[in-house]
Amino acid sequence: MTRQSPLLSHPGAVDGGGADAGVASHYGDPFREQRLLADGQAVVDLSQRGVVTVSGPDRLSWLNTLSSQLLLGLQPGRSSETLLLTMQGRIEYWAHVVDDGATTWLITEGGEAGPLTEWLDRMRFMLQVEVADVTHQWTVLGSTRMLPELGEDAVVWEDPWPTVAPGGYAYSDVTDAEHPGRERSWFEYVVPRAKLEEVVASTGLALAGSLAAEALRIAAWRPRAGFETDEKTIPHELDLMRTAVHLSKGCYKGQETIARVHNLGHPPRRLAFLDLDGSQHTLPAAGSAVISDGRTVGRVSSVAHHHEMGPIALAVLKRSVDATADLLVQDGEESYAAAQEVIVAPDAGQVVGRATGFLRKPR
Known part of the structure; x- marks a missing residue:
């Protein structure tokens, strides 16, 4: 069921559609909103997103065994992203990850929070973890800059894109310095849903719609779950090897396909x-x-x-x-x-035996 954001009551708000239904696509002037957002003078209502929490002392080691990214030892406040894959290496779930020292927060597309929670709950076995879909309690606010006015204790995810994370690999021939993603920083704040309007007011910033955020995302070459993905997508195809996959971590479902395509084949x-x-x-x-x-x-x-x-x-x-x-x-x-x-370069992959090449190596 689509949740209607209270910010849709603001003057000029036009409801978005599809995956962005329930939040404003714009507030009457999309290009102005886009410029303000790019300059760090606006925030974006991301109430359509889902929020899942994982608590308990085994949370990070457990998530590490299930997903594509190295999460073991993730420090409080450090951001990451990870994928849950099928045995064929296809993307099943995709989450933005941040841990606050007691709880791991997973930000997903709105329709994924419930299914992801159920999937994770089936994998708990005897471990000391608790999984909850808290989308009804918490929502997400987006910005292109840090918002210290929200407090030091705020749960905030900083997009690692396009930096090649430790253990990652870039499938583009564009250097890190030249990558257009360098022009877009991105932060997602998890805030109480009941206090969304109060939180927005406390920032003193304008409101921008989802159209503004999407334009900046596309310009940064940043893929999005449910948009660039389908039931056949593997991470290599979207350059997600740079931020969401660790090539030398322990075993997880789909790892064999990830390694085989990367080392011997092409996406x-x-x-x-x-x-x-x-x-x-x-x-x-x-x-x-x-x-x-x-x-x-x-x-x-x-x-x-x-x-x-x-x-x-x-x-x-x-x-x-x-x-x-x-x-x-x-x-x-x-x-x-x-x-x-x-x-993603046409000859991406087949790293074994590559004498030279432009693809970025793992760090």
Whole structure:
């Protein structure tokens, strides 16, 4: 059931749709909101997100055995992200992770909190852990900067993207310094749902809608669960090896596929950034076909109108698509010319035996 945020009562608020239903897509001026958010002068209502807590003395060691990231020894206040995979290495759940010293907080897409809680609860066995879906009590607020006015004890997740985490690996030929994600810092604050309006007022900042946050995310090449993912997605395809996978940690479900594709194979698909033709007054819908030489070679996964770059998108393409090819996005009768920028390199993977190469090594 979609929860309606109390911030939808603010003047000009327009309800979002799909995964962002229940929060404002904008408050009357999307481009102004986007500029304010980019400058750290606005916050975003993320009440559509889910919040799951894991408590107990075994919480980190237990989560470490289940997921793709090294969480054992995660220090209070340090942020991470992790994936729960199928035996085939496909992404089943994806969570933003922060521990406060007593509780591990998992921030998910809204529809994932309940199923993730049930999944984790089945895995507890005799360990000293307690899992709870606390979405009805806690909500999330987004910002591009630290908000010290919320207090030192606030639960805050800092997006590690695009830094290559220890044990991670970058599948892009763009250097860390050149990565567009460097232009976007991102923080998610877990706050009491009943006090959301009070918390927003305490920041003294303007409100920006989900459209603003999405535009900045897409420009940063940052994939999102449920948008860039489907039932077949493996982490390599989205460059998630840099932030969500530790290549030398202990065993977990799906690890064999992760290692095999990374060391010996190539991911079948790759994430790309699309710079869309801005001559039209519309945007293609997410899910629109990406065409090359008359063939469908992928799908648009996220799309936005950026306040500086114009219409932009992320797309998941077949690995074999020429990285220099001009593409066409087809949405019904409308066509949009698209120039691609490589996020995941076509020859990503097959690290064993690679004499030289541009892919970042584990740290």
